[in-house]
Amino acid sequence: MKAVTTTGWGLKARLTLTDRQAPTRLGAEDVLVQVHAASVNPKDWKLNYHAAVLATPLMVNRLPPFFGDDLAGVVIDRGSKVTDFEIGDAVYGMDMRPRTASLAEQARISQKRIAKKPQSLTFAEAASMPLAAQTALQGLRKGGGRPGSRVLIIGASGGVGTFAVQIAKALDMHVTGVCSGRNIDFVRGLGADATIDYTLGDYRQSAGEFDLVFDVTSYETPLTCSALLGKHGHFISTGGQGVSMFGTPVYRLLGKKAGTVVVESWREDLETLNAMVESGQLKPIIDSVYPLADSEAAYQRNRSGRCRGKVVIDLAGD
Structure with missing residues (x-):
């Protein structure tokens, strides 16, 4: 073959x-x-x-x-x-x-x-x-996302991000997507309630507080995003870069609500995604x-x- x-x-x-x-x-x-x-x-x-x-x-x-x-x-x-x-x-x-x-x-x-x-x-x-959509689903779940949660998705136009925006909306969360200016309309078309153009300045200091910050780029940490996290805010990363991969567990040991999503493929999660696809909530x-x-x-x-x-x-x- x-x-x-x-x-x-x-x-x-x-x-x-x-x-x-x-x-x-x-x-x-x-x-x-x-x-x-x-x-x-x-x-x-x-x-x-x-x-x-x-x-x-x-x-x-x-x-x-x-x-x-x-x-x-x-x-x-x-x-x-x-x-x-x-x-x-x-x-x-x-x-x-x-x-x-x-x-x-x-x-x-x-x-x-x-x-x-x-x-x-x-x-x-x-x-x-399989990998990207289950990463999005399992990351939102690990971060305690629920109906009404204010979720910030960093990297909203990429592979995991496009799924994360749609899945969060399917689960009735309020979604803000971070992307470049050329992708603003694209991310809004995915269903994001609000968007942030990261090229216009350091949004991490001015965007407000969120219940869940989901960094699918793996470039951020709970420290760089501390101003984005509400009192009970949760930080989740996909952990592909060294600083995020090794730093996030350390922050968790210090008592912060932080974690790295390590995706697994399970039929139950794929079937959850199937239902969203067939209902028109996920494309x-x-x-x-x-x-x-x-x-x-x-x-x-x-x-x-x-x-x-x-x-x-x-x-x-x-």
Whole structure:
């Protein structure tokens, strides 16, 4: 089968299209998926380009050469204890232990990590959802978001941010989205009640107080956002940058309401998202679509920091 693998480590790492043997051994609760689409997430290139520089021997030994987390496709085989999916079912999901290896024509994944694809979505749209949309859902939940909560979403126009704005609105929260000026109308179109153009000044000192500050850029900390947090305000980060990843737990030890969302894929959460999709409350935003052979270019697009929504990789020409 055709599959994308990573060659090299650190700043010289590149993605290459190769021929590899298809998965042959299924666990009792695994399904084999013919992958129609996958999507790009910062988690992959951050591991490959940054953590590997610091801990190359460890990363080389633990991370498989295959790439990709999100997938959408069709079940073509199943393990002996798979009871909820049939061959021919259209599904989507991910598994981050450590990777789904979804940039391949076929991928193996546990039935606990997938759900049936919403009928109203294309495979490309469904593939854009698992990591980013579940990060948004689980981050809002971890931060205590509830109907009426005043939520500030930093990075509202990106992959996680576009989902976070829509999900927060679906859960009846009051949403303020932070983005650049060129994306103000776009974020308002997602349903944000208010927007802030971060290029016009340091909004962190003047935007007021919020019940939940959800930083999906990973560049902020509870300290930099302290003026944004109300008396009982909660700070949540996606934790992809070093300062946020290591700093946020320290602030929590000091008694601050702060946390990092470490996303997991669970069928129950995917089905919650399905209900929002089918009710018209949630719509994936696709920035761009690349063929499998151009996966390196897709990741470079994601690294640019200028994406509106998700970058998707099409494996089936759908």
